[in-house]
Amino acid sequence: MNNLLAQITVLAAPDFNSRGVVQWAVQNIIPLVLLVVGIGIIASARKGQMSQNAMTVTNIMLGCVVIAGAALFYGFAGSIATFVFRG
Template sequence: MNTLVAALVAAAAPQLNSDGIVQWGVKNIIPIILLFVGIGIIASARKGQMSQNALTVTNILLGCIVIAGAALFYGFADNIASFVFQS
């Protein structure tokens, strides 16, 4: 009886599709964040702080590279694992 109830509850549970949420965030939130970062860099460039701006831009680029690398490994983890651990 308990397994029947558990199966009915599992079948009635809502399914959450997060693909649309992720796509919306990539499309809308990330450009706004980059806009504020760019405005901050331009504002500090007007004050003559070019060395700090260069450091900020370098850190942003390194962060983007790390995120892209993580996404690459996440997307191709099965292929990379089968390539490295060939039997």
């Protein structure tokens, strides 16, 4: 009886679509964050702080490269492991 109840509970559980959440974040949150960063860079450029702006832009670009590299490794992890540890 207990096993049957567990199976019914699993079948009745809602299906959570995490792709929709990720897609919403990519479409809405990331552009807003980039907008805030861009406004901050422009505001500090008006004050004559170009070296700090260059450092900020460099850090943002490096962060994007690291995130893209992580996504690449995540997407092709199986192929990379097969290539490296062929045997």
